[in-house]
Structures are given as structure tokens and as C-alpha cells.
Amino acid sequence: MATAFTPYSYIQCPCSDITPTDRRSGGSPTTPEPDDDDRAFDPRAPRSSFSLYPLEYLMYCEDCHQIRCPRCVAEEIVTYYCPNCLFECPVCVGPLAVTSVETKPDPNLLAAPDNSAAPLAGPYALTCSYCLWTSTEVGIQFDKPNGIHAQLAKLRNGGTTRLTAKERKERRKDPSYKAQPPPPDSQDLDHEAQFANLKAFYQGQLADPNTADAGLALLGDLGFSSPTSLSRIMSIYTGGSLLHDKKAKTRLGAMREALDPDEGLLVASLDESAAISKLRSEGLDGTASTAQLVGQPPNMVEPPLHGNERFLDTLRPVPHLLRTKRSKRCPVCRHIISKPESKVQTTRFRIRLVAGSYIPSISIRQLALSSGTGSGTSASGPAVPGAPLEPLKPAHFLLTFKNPIFETIKVTLGAPATTPGRFASRVTVLCPEFEVDANTDVWDEALKNNAERDRELRRRRGESVSANSGGISSANQLEVGKIWERGRNWVSIVVEVVPASLALAPGNPPLREDEDVLEIPMFVRVEWEAEMAGDEVGAAPSRSNSEAREKRELAYWCVLGVGRIRQR
């Protein structure tokens, strides 16, 4: 009652059929098959929620002439890509754009209109167009507008550069650098550098076990600091056979631990007074939220311990996750039914066979009828769209079938007389069999010769009295076997429902969620004639020739949600 109900129609993919597709071809089922005609589809069955899809979600295989759903198609990755090497805003997760940081002030701003249409020059920053966050807030600027990821890996917050692991290795080899001792500031050790230093240190220890530190000899007996256990541990973490030294097993000499930053020692900075005073001055608004911290990528660039990423001004740009483009294959015949353009930038598809261009769409609208119209059929009160349905009072719904293909289709509908479930509403399809004209070009229609058009108009009038759609009209009549209205490639028919009462006998379990929704299971059979196999269904028909044409047929269950029944 809170929100107005929007009618819907969902289609069941044939893949959810218990008996597979070989049933029709006369395969030998081992279990006795239940009589298909008696087995009406129950949209409320727990399995059904996995097989019902809106038309827009469904694909269609032109070779099998069958509906395919996201559950039964086979997917293949066409391309991997990170969407244009984009970054997300660390504050609001909006996309970041590379913009030029122009600092040159223009003194005559208001007086003289800007005349320099010069191309934007560096330095560059990543900027969020939504919350206006910019990487300059953490002191990060870029020299080039491209290759941001690589540039970011070398930049610390505040803009100082760091050495990458490769550069550090090269520098270590360089004798001129080796001569001078590295700065002992442990804050220069970022994640990557610390690991590299530690690894180099322990490798050196393994190679030369004689430098065993006497002070750790006691522990050596327990095997904690022996090269053997160390190489075992290291091989767990590095996964390589690099440290796997068979000879080391026999050695039991103890090793010393790292003693300075160059060996990978990082002293934890427990002094948090700076953070506390910052919290005092900036308040809680200056701190990063849990979601923002979780969104941060592991920062290999900063020192790993203490004091990082608690404040908003330490957050770094977040790289987009890796994405894929996928093609879809028919599970039966392996033909491709959807294939996107492999180029990252384009959103076009090479192949995309969507069900909406092969099977008719069904739209549902409640019909408002003044009492007294129709031939003896009782009529419903004024229909407010989405209003609850009165129990035990007949209501009428207009189903409009729109034909997307270039052939006239014959539609046959079947619905159980009462809806399945605890509350059986009565359902009557007033016109269960009808034809829907082809989806001809609007201009074809207009340019048809007069005689042909007249004939067609007469045919349309013969079946239905033309009237304004939907309004209270005496021209449209609720007559069994008559369609309500017909257009170029669509037909409207009327379904009468008598909603069940939701009253429950004492002792029955209470109403389940959405049990008050009146859902009509409906079997739809679509028949049409198409050119012989090989041609596409969607191809334009050649009217003049009398080529061999074959009958095609498609049948499926769908469910129509028409409204909620009023609860007392």
C-alpha cells in the first residue's frame, strides 16, 4: 500500500525446464515424464525466481530459435582492461580526471576577456569533478598527463620522489654510490624498500653463516634463527627456490638480526603527539572514514608503521579495478549471440541478439470501465494505476503485444483458470488467439498503395471497433474472442481477473512477503512463417516472390504481475 504497484511481465528461459531440450527430438527419458499440459508453471515455486527475467535481460539464438538467459549463456572474455587507466576519488569514489594545474594568475580577469586559448600545460593533477578533491591536496602533481600509475608509484604524499625497487638495486651495484653511506633516517624506508633490504640482509646471512652473532647463540639451539628455518620461512613467503639451499640444512649456526635501516630495520614511531594535535585542530571532520580507509590500495610508497592514513589529507588516488568485456555464446549450438567491440573505448557491439527484437513485448495496464458497458460482463470501478485490487471484484487488464519482427505473428495464449498458490484468483483471457501485424517500416506503411491500405484498414475494423485507447468508451466491448484494439504492429487484448480474498482461516500461517501480489502464469505460443533456413529472422521479407517458407514456432511461459490484492 505504501508504494503504487507497477505491473510487470517476466519470461521464463527454457533452460530452467527440468527436462532438457532433447525432449522434443524424441530422446528417451529414463524417468516417466509428467504430462506437460497438466504441469502449469508456478511463478511462486522457489525455483522460479531463478528462471524469470524481464525481456530486456534475455538473449536469443538465431540458430536454435530459442530464448537464452544470463544463466545459460557461456561467457568468454574478449578484453581485459582497466578503464582507461582511471583513478577513483579517495573521498567520494567519483572518477578522477587529469587536469592541468595552472598557477599563472590573470590580473585583468574581469575587465578583459580571456584570449589565450593555449593548450593546457603541466604540471598535472588528478581532480574529482564531483567533490572537487584534487591530488594536490596530498601534494601530488604529475609532470606528464599520461602514465599516471607509474608516476604515482614514485611519488610520496607531499610530492617527494622515491626510488623504485629496480632503481635501488641499480644504485646498490653502483660503486660510486656504495662508497657513501645511505641516510640512516628510517622514515625513508617504505614498504617496498624495507622488504628489499630485509631480503638482501637475510640472503647475505644465509650465504655467510660464520658471521653468527654470539648473543643469539642460545636461540640458535631452538632453531628459530638458524638458516634452515629461515630459508623454510622465506620460501613460504617468496615461493621461490631462490633460498632453497640443501647444504644449509646441515648448518646450525645462528644468525644475527637486522640492526639498521639499510638492513631493513624499521623502528616503530610510537610518538603520536603530532596526530593528536592534528586531531585537535582539524576535528573529526579531518579524519578518514572506515570506508575511505578500506578503499585505499596498499600503499607501498610510505613507511608502513604508525600514523598513516588516518586523516583525509593522506588519502591517495585509488586505481580502478581491472574490468573485462565479455562475449556470450549459445550453450547448445555454441554460436556467439553477443560480442562487444574489443576496443576499450567503444561501447558498440559486433553481435548482439537480444530477445526483444525477436519475441513480442507484453505491456500491462488496468482498464477503467464504467458499469453497464460490455455484453453482460460485469465491469470494474475506476482504475487508479497501481492501486490495490478489490478482492472478489472483477478487474480488467489490457495486455498489449507488440511484434518486433518483420513477419505477421500468430499468438496463442494459455493461462490456468485459477492462479496457483494459497489464494486462487480466477483468470479469463477474453481473446486467447490473435494475429499481430508485421513490424513494417512506418514509411512502408505510409507509401502502400491505397487499395492495399484500405483493405488492411477494413480488416482491422472488422476485428475491432476503433476507439480511443484505454478511455471509457462504449465502442470497445468486452467480448469473448474479440481483440480490444489493434495498431500497426501491436494488438491489445483484455484479461479479466477476479482477485481472491486474502482472508485466512484461523490456524493458517500468515501472509508471506508479496503473497498479496496477483501473478498470472501465462503460456505464450508465437507462430510465424519465415524464409527458409539460412536467412535471418530479422531480414526484410520479400513480398513478391513465393519462395519456400517455413513455419517457425516459439513457446514459453511468462508471468504477469498485475497488482496487489487489498488486505483487510
Place this chain on the structure above:
Amino acid sequence: MSSKRHSILPSASQSGPKPPVHLSSSLTIADSAVLTGTHQITVHGESVIHPRARLDSHAGRVTIGRRCVVHERATIGSSSSGLASARSSAVLSSARSSMASPGVLSPTAAVAGSGGEAASQSTTAQAVTLGDYVTVEVGAVIEAGGTVVGDGTVVGVGARVGAGAVLGKRDLRHENHCTLTPQSAVPPGDVVPDFTVVYANGMRRTDRRGMVELKNKGLARQIEVLRRLIPSNPAKFA
């Protein structure tokens, strides 16, 4: 053709009284903009008033600075009932003002019409003032009631500035530059510091881009284009 295309929108009728105006000669104002009310409406140089924008001086004086852009269906000076949601406010406020003008608002209108000096105090108390380089995007609403929108501020699509709110410092220097993201709102009477970004359901942060010059240049360039695109008809409102 174009009238057919716009037929879903209610017609922006020039209902209500015609306000006294003071329009700069260098301004661009579309023929279908709506200026209504009883107090003075002032628009300074090189500003652009888009078609169907609405300047309403029923409550008080409306002043728009230099190089401002007021987009389609934006309302400046709507009465501060606060009933309408920001999304439908353009439609609602036009309906409301046409309904309310004979009843509630007519006393103020009569005073303002008869004696200018006597009414000047209520005029400023209920005024709307926009600084320079202000952008009011599509469907945004700025309520009347001593409301001040500081220099360089962007009021995003469908955003709402409540009555008496002050965006940026009260002295209109080139230092304000607040940003209201689309569909955001500033409650009535709120004072928002310079360079504040209002986003995501009322969250606030500070714009530290330091791109004031760049932004103003961009706006100046945009105005250059708009002046060529929008046929101006200031005579209609004079």
C-alpha cells in the same frame, strides 16, 4: 516544432506583476525568461539569463552580479515555504506564486509599490544577492530572505539554497567559491564558509584546488559562447 517538443513542461507564463528592473546593457537575457514580482530586479554586466529562468522579486529585491549564468528553470527568489522539493520546485513555485500573489503577498507588494524608501528595509531583509561569477544550474532554487550567494559559487543542478543562507563570507570579495553539487541543499539561515563543497547528502569539505582563476576564465569563455547562442531581448523586461 520546438514548441511541440517542450509541450510536456508547463508553460512559463509571465504571470503576476511586472517588476521594476535595472538591467545592464551588456547582459544577455532570453525572451522566455520570467521576471516577476514587485521589488527591484538588478542584473549586472555580462551575465546570462537562460530561457525559462525565473527571477522572482515578490518577497524582496533580487540582485545578480557580473558574469553570472542563470540556467533554465532555475528560480532565484522563490518564497521560502520550503514545501516544494528541489526537483519540482520550478514547477511548483510558478504555480504557488500565481496562487499566492493576490492573497498573502499583496500587502508587501502594496507597500513596496507605494513608497520605495519605507519598504527598503523589508526589501533588504527579504532580498536575494548573487555575487560575481555565480552559476545557478538547471532547476536550482535560491529562496528569498536575505540570502547571499558569494562570488564564484556554483549552485548545481536541482540544488536548493534555503532562505537567509549565506554562501561564503558576507563581504563579497573574490574569495567565496562555494560549490553545491547537484540535488544538494543548504538549509535556511545556514552560513557556509568560503570554498565549501556541499556534496552527497549534506557532506561538506573544502575545495583546495586553488583553481579560482581557471574556473573564472572558463566561465568567461562559456559566457562568450552563450551570448552568441541565446538571442537577448532585454527590452521586453524594461
